[in-house]
Amino acid sequence: MAGEFELIARYLMRDERREGSQRETRGSDAFTALGQGDDCALVVPAPGTQLAISTDMLVSGRHFLPDTDPYGLGHKALAVNLSDLAAMGAEPRAFTLALALPNADPTWLAAFSDGMYALAAEHGCRLIGGDTTRGPLTLSLTVFGEIPAGQALRRDGAREDDDIWVSGVLGDARLGLDLLLGKWADRLDEADRAAAVAALERPTPRVALGRALRGVATAALDLSDGLVGDLGHLMTRSGLGARVLPDALPHAPRLAALPREAALACMLAGGDDYELCFTAPPAARDTVAALSARPALAGLRLTRIGTMTRPDDRPEADRARPTFVDANGGILDLPLRGFDHFDAERTD
């Protein structure tokens, strides 16, 4: 007598079907989760650890285009949540999925599920519960990660004169969105167009970097809304200002095909980068630089883009924004107002 959507829920619970629904399974670090089929999943974090929890909701037409490739959507829905765990330095362990679907299309579901499980398997992260219902396409994931007690990377630990670092490159995801919306196509070759769209649709959560930054970074967060807004959160929480060198922002060469202002907008306020932004004292520069060489980080680029400063004496409205400077320390007047709209579109 199971309804259509109850069957979907069972279909999605692959791990549990494979492992048997009532056994207690044991993760690599003694994190345990009892199988599904009851009203709740039961979880026991390993002794001496804290459970990091994050929740994100993705709505069709707002966070992704309605015709998005379902494999990519399955990947991305989990990736953006794993990115929150990465930002805290937590080890992904499990997640729940609540899914509203307009209809039960088996082809769509199989692809969505494949994308989600491929990334989950990569990170040893298990689906432990969920809910499936009919409704406008909406996904809500809650992820669970473990972290040794007291070692979580927070947003409030940055200190004056700390360096500001970002991982990877910025702006490709926004470029990918622009391409899907019909912009810039004539300026880029096919490989660059594909790479930018892939950056948007298949972001890589920086889990290994987050783990490696425990005890090294003084503060960290992930870049989901764009550097200006996200670094602003770190500034506010740490009670500091920040100076950023736009010329230092890491980007793929393809971004130079755009007008400079558009390229800057992609890097500073484009959103969806899912890179980590973190601070560390200047004395840790060699340590940070050496992280890229670790096998787990696979040569991930780490770039210094600025410095944390004393709290700002600008008007309050501007305090949560970095000051942009050139290589000589001269203040740049970037057309930030232009980013407001950009940002307002994306921060909710």
Next chain:
Amino acid sequence: MAGEFELIARYLMRDERREGSQRETRGSDAFTALGQGDDCALVVPAPGTQLAISTDMLVSGRHFLPDTDPYGLGHKALAVNLSDLAAMGAEPRAFTLALALPNADPTWLAAFSDGMYALAAEHGCRLIGGDTTRGPLTLSLTVFGEIPAGQALRRDGAREDDDIWVSGVLGDARLGLDLLLGKWADRLDEADRAAAVAALERPTPRVALGRALRGVATAALDLSDGLVGDLGHLMTRSGLGARVLPDALPHAPRLAALPREAALACMLAGGDDYELCFTAPPAARDTVAALSARPALAGLRLTRIGTMTRPDDRPEADRARPTFVDANGGILDLPLRGFDHFDAERTD
């Protein structure tokens, strides 16, 4: 530069605003949660406990009427999740909220938030994280409860000859929905109409009962989709059959104002009752009956409605449904097919 929906998220995080966003707070049983404002919430269950986790998604027009009173919706969204914790015997500790809203209406939000926080306060359950976005009205909550290791009430522990019990009364919530849809109004007085609608819109999660049933019940679940379907899950998971006496089903006197078949449909397949259904050995009858007298249970009615039996030898399609019997053990041929549609409407 915070967007409208980011401001909403901050508004909803009342506890955190009140307590300061960076302090570590300590619950009554050593469950700890670090405040919000980072990419994740951090949680530490008390030693010797398991964390029970459940997730539910509610979609406007499907799980509630679009014009539902927002206070009631705030209450119910949390209540249905707490009911899952109750079914496992877990103590509510915390929850996350993902919310898609078509627009930011402060009056609606204030009422929704009041309803949610009133129930949360009653159960000492804190909002520890969330996400707010523009979209078709959709809520997804994930709740966290603590339970002493090994004491969780499961669905798979029922034994042959165990009594089947339910709490409270059945069918009022479905009657309430029928009333909102324009049915039966002429058969009931105003007080009964109001009580039925309240049962639908303000269900009481049976948290104290779940806690009291630890070590007493052999299996338990909450009644969200209707007794027939939900007891079916318990039968399947426990590998048993069940006999139920329709004449024993507890209901408010007002339900007798409906034609008998409609009243039975409300009780057996109406859904949204959020009462607990549990099994216990006949030797525990006095113990169970005595629970109602505990102050925490406030006289909650507990009714024996049937018996778990050997696994069914009926055709497979019928095995997950109870057999209905009269007081003499005679098998009743209830028009169950009629409930299929009823049920299919509500189980997803």
